[in-house]
Amino acid sequence: MTASDSARLDPFADVAQLTADIIDINSVSGNERALAEEVEGILRACSHLEVVRDGDSLIGRTNLGRAERVILAGHLDTVPLPHVPGSRGTVPSTWEGEVLYGRGATDMKGGVAVQLALAAALTEPSRDITYVFYDHEEVEASLSGLGRLAERYPDWLEADFAVLLEPTNGTVEGGCNGTARFNVTTTGRAAHSARAWMGENAIHAMAEVLVRLRDHEPATVSVDGLDFRESLNAVLISGGTAGNVIPDRAVAEVNYRFAPDKTPEDAEKYVRDLLAGFEVERTDAAAGARPGLNHPAAAAFVAAVGGEPKPKYGWTDVARFSALGIPAVNFGPGDALLAHSDDEHVHADAVRTCLKALSDWLA
Known part of the structure; x- marks a missing residue:
């Protein structure tokens, strides 16, 4: 394969420059087509890869008969531009x-x-590799390209271990917290605000909900040797109809980030118990993922790339791999705290170091 085989991206270029070239292809969620075309061009030019495309998601894999197969996965989309x-x-x-x-x-x-640099360069890896590039990660879960691939191409996603190249500052982050959202509703009786005693103020009734959340002490839970910090917070609140009306309804949206020792059902019970006496409706939930670092493939990966593993506090698609029975970790270049920010950036050496670590492990 040569650089001319792809119109805009050269997988053999300095991987930091390749990152810049990929950024230059706008791929806000729902607009991944142009980048998917470029990725497909690179993968299909690799004679050592078998390739399938589904919408704007792609899978390329080696079939060398190795004793172990690993997945390297990442999403093509971004959040909207600032x-x-x-x-x-x-x-x-x-x-x-x-x-x-x-x-x-x-x-x-x-x-x-x-991922692209490895896909082009590693023609004889020590393990069989499946490269997954998927769309619609930054939007609602029902649109996830990875979820769609798991449904339509389950045999292509069979593996012993998976690495999701989300930003971790080059540190292995095992598992991830689960997440659940709830609407907590208080009701009252509407009245003219000049005769407030004739009504019942639903917004005032919400004060007790907020006090319980404010005073709640989030747990730190040890799972497979990693300490996962939980959080439970009101994130949105609404209520009232006009400036001269006692409100008869108020709603607070509550987000619970729970350790991977719990199921979404466990999380729901926990929130309902804390907010007993109030109307609570679960609106969304996604299970977390246990670190799985005791799995031989995961342990070998940690040993190869070095460093002390950490927990992943946010939810990532390692949870999807965990649900498929595949141990998975997060490992990628860049600081996750900069994700989605107005000055999002990465140091060139962070990308180069990540590439070297994975190359050494796989080659």
Whole structure:
């Protein structure tokens, strides 16, 4: 394969420059087509890969008969571009010395660049590799390209171990917290605010809900040797109809990030117990994933890349792999705290170091 085989992306270029070139292809969720075309061109030019495309998601895999198969996965989409004038976390990318700015620099076009570089270069890896590039990760779960691939191509996603190249600053992050959202509703009786005693104020009734959440002490739960910090917070609140009406209804949206020792049902019971006496409706939930670091493939990966594993507090698609029975970890370039920010950026050496670590492990 040569660089001319792909119109805009050269997988053999410096992986940091490849990251910049990928950023320059706008792929906000729902607009992944152009980037998917580029990725497909690279994968199909690799004679050592078998390739399938579904919508704007792609899978490329080796079939060398190795004793072990691993998945390297990453999403092609980004969140929308910033609207703040002068923001550098946008498209096209810009360089400031060795620091690369642009939407997706950390989440997660650096990881995608590493995947593409490995897919093109590793013709005889020590393990069989399945490369997964998928669309619609940054939106509601029902649209997930990875979820769609799991339903339509389950045999293509069979593996012993998976690495999701989400940003982790080059540190292995095992498992992930689960997440659940709830609507907590208080009701009252409407009245004119000049005669407030004739009504019951639903917003005031919400005060007790907020006090319980404020005073709640989030747990830290040890799971497979990693300490997962939980959080339970009101994130949105609404109520009232007019400036002269006692409100008869108020709703608070509550988000619970729970350790992977719990199921969504466990999380729901926990919230209902805490907010006993109030109307609670679960609106969304996604199970977490246990770290699985005691699995031989995971242990071998940690030993190969080095460092002390950490827990992943946010939800990631390692949970989807866990649900498929595949141990999975997060490992990628960039600082997750910069994801989605107006100055999203990644250092060139972070992407290069990630590529080297995975190359050494797989080659």
